[in-house]
Amino acid sequence: AQSVTQLDSHVSVSEGTPVLLRCNYSSSYSPSLFWYVQHPNKGLQLLLKYTSAATLVKGINGFEAEFKKSETSFHLTKPSAHMSDAAEYFCVVSDPIGDMRFGAGTRLTVKP
Amino acid sequence: DTAVSQTPKYLVTQMGNDKSIKCEQNLGHDTMYWYKQDSKKFLKIMFSYNNKELIINETVPNRFSPKSPDKAHLNLHINSLELGDSAVYFCASSHNRYHYGYTFGSGTRLTVV
Numbered sequence: 610a611q612s613v614t615q616l617d618s619h620v621s622v623s624e625g626t627p628v629l630l631r632c633n634y635s636s637s638y639s640p641s642l643f644w645y646v647q648h649p650n651k652g653l654q655l656l657l658k659y660t661s662a663a664t665l666v667k668g669i670n671g672f673e674a675e676f677k678k679s680e681t682s683f684h685l686t687k688p689s690a691h692m693s694d695a696a697e698y699f700c701v702v703s704d705p706i707g708d709m710r711f712g713a714g715t716r717l718t719v720k721p
Numbered sequence: 722d723t724a725v726s727q728t729p730k731y732l733v734t735q736m737g738n739d740k741s742i743k744c745e746q747n748l749g750h751d752t753m754y755w756y757k758q759d760s761k762k763f764l765k766i767m768f769s770y771n772n773k774e775l776i777i778n779e780t781v782p783n784r785f786s787p788k789s790p791d792k793a794h795l796n797l798h799i800n801s802l803e804l805g806d807s808a809v810y811f812c813a814s815s816h817n818r819y820h821y822g823y824t825f826g827s828g829t830r831l832t833v834v
Binding site: 643645647650651652653654655658697699705708709711713714716 | 725763765813819822823824825826827
């Protein structure tokens with residue numbers, strides 16, 4: 610069985626300040642991990658993915674995430690938030706047979 | 722060109738009706754999925770098809786019936802709609818069942834009144 614826990618349901622930052630969205634996972638296998646973003650009334654867009662290659666993964670729009678096996682974490686970061694980053698973010702874990710489990714989501718608010 | 726397209730985008734209907742949501746992908750992917758997102762934004766998989774074959778069938782009422790006429794299409798038919806079926810339904814596709822990332826459609830917001 611596998612699962613993912615997003616530690617914050619809501620994160621609020623000021624424009625230009627760093628973003629940190631936290632995700633912990635549990636998996637019996639070597640997991641693949643993903644971050645998706647959902648803008649209001651839109652579908653989900655893949656931000657980045659980890660699939661057992663480099664532990665620091667760079668994604669679109671300046672986001673990156675680091676896979677830390679010892680901490681079972683896959684936190685999403687961005688050095689400087691932009692107003693357009695305001696959205697819902699989902700951390701996802703997948704096992705080798707393609708069973709994907711979504712986290713509950715973190716709503717990111719960016720204040721001007 | 723939209724990679725994964727769902728129709729309709731919005732659907733308002735009365736309890737007890739039967740409705741269908743259509744999904745098409747032009748990415749050449751082998752695997753397609755239906756997810757339900759509830760009012761708390763929680764995403765739960767409902768079904769998955771790989772090359773027209775059902776491979777994931779989660780605990781979903783049998784009022785929900787997926788149909789995949791070919792690997793580019795996965796439709797969702799819902800009989801006897803209930804208030805609790807109100808949600809956003811997302812279609813997605815991936816290269817294969819051992820994918821590394823989905824492409825999602827923009828969702829269908831179903832409201833049952």
